[in-house]
Amino acid sequence: MKTRYTYGGDEHIYVEMDDEMSLDAFFKSLSMSNAVRDAKIKGVTEICPANASFQVRFDPDVIHPDEMMKKVKELEHRAEDAEKRLKTRIIEIPVYYQDPWTHETLMRFRERHQDPSGTDLDYAARINGFDSVEAFIEAHHSQPWFVSMVGFVAGLPFLYQLVEREKQLQVPKYLRPRTDTPKLTVGYGGCFSCIYSVRGAGGYQMFGVTPMPIFDPEQKQSYLSDFMVFFKPGDIVKWKPIDRAEYDRILAEVEADTYVPRIAEVDFDLDAFNADMPGTNAKLMEALNVA
Incomplete structure (x- = not known):
């Protein structure tokens, strides 16, 4: 130990x-x-x-x-x-990659970035050895992620990618933190992805934004009526890429309080995962398809 x-x-x-x-x-x-x-x-x-x-x-x-x-x-x-089995849930989180709001923000803070000549996704793709931003985005959303912690900012989840260590994406934080980050930005720092639950300062690379609220102190969203914070440690996330039309459609449902996240109950077995990561991930993601 x-x-x-x-x-x-x-x-x-x-x-x-x-x-x-x-x-x-x-x-x-x-x-x-x-x-x-x-x-x-x-x-x-x-x-x-x-x-x-x-x-x-x-x-x-x-x-x-x-x-x-x-x-x-x-x-x-x-x-x-330690118990290595966990009854948990896998959740589909829609993400509008390369959205206009995080793009406008990251361009305002290029002087604080390692590579002022491009975007955060340009930089992340290059340092991880991808030929294109699209290929990097595919790697980001193609496998599930494990919520290992919620906090630092209220409701903010830290997500750890469920792949072999040598395949994990890694991107450093900004050289100096920004003073602004759009609410519900999907960010990345070190080996962790995250969702900024509120607007505010931040240093993680910005890849996109989700229309799905994950923190609601007033608990206006029906799926947050039991607790204002959506995520809890042990949750599993599958990112779903969406375009602007889908983003606007989901946002309208959120504002009408008719949006229901796609969730499936699953069992996560650490030994089984370590023995067959691709097979375990496929079963986890299939649970969403049949939910």
């Missing part, structure tokens, strides 16, 4: 399962954070999972930080026996 424990001030303990993201590290983190939750340790106020780590917030007036650290460490054996 590579687990590291650190204090975060007087009210937090940070547990890092590994120093790099992997699905194995994610499942270990998930198992251990669930164990801390199930232990119902007196004084714990919040447990926040991340890609390959989690953070525990507690009340130091109820439990001393050293005692909290001891109790968390005692649960590490649960991570060693």
Whole structure:
């Protein structure tokens, strides 16, 4: 195990399962954070999972930080026996690649980019060895993605591509962050894709935009009536490329509150995935077709 424990001030303990993201590290983190939750340790106020780590917030007036650290460490054996099966859902997310709104924004911030002469997609395609932007977009949407974390900005999902490590797309963030990013931008930084849940600053490369709201504090969308945040760790995403006409059609449905995301319930088995990634992905995506 590579687990590291650190204090975060007087009210937090940070547990890092590994120093790099992997699905194995994610499942270990998930198992251990669930164990801390199930232990119902007196004084714990919040447990926040991340890609390959989690953070525990507690009340130091109820439990001393050293005692909290001891109790968390005692649960590490649960991570060693991590459950590798997950009942989850696969969701189809429509994406309008090369849309006019992210294009206008990225052109305003070219001086902060590694390659001011082109677009974010031009740069991403070139450094990943693709002959064209279209080929890069195909690689981005052709295989499913795993939601390993939700946060940083409310409702924002971090998505990890379900392919062999040597096939994963990688794109660095901007040299300097932008002060503006359109709401629902599909972005990319490092090995993670994301959806910007709200408009604001950002440093990820911008590839397109989705018309599907994923964060609604007022919970006006019927599919967000139970909770204002759509995604949760363990969700699986399949991007669906759409054109401007389809974008406008879905947006009209969203505004009329008649839009229903395509979702299928699936079982994800980490051992089966590692043994046959293409076969597992094909089964996951087929579930959407029959849903």
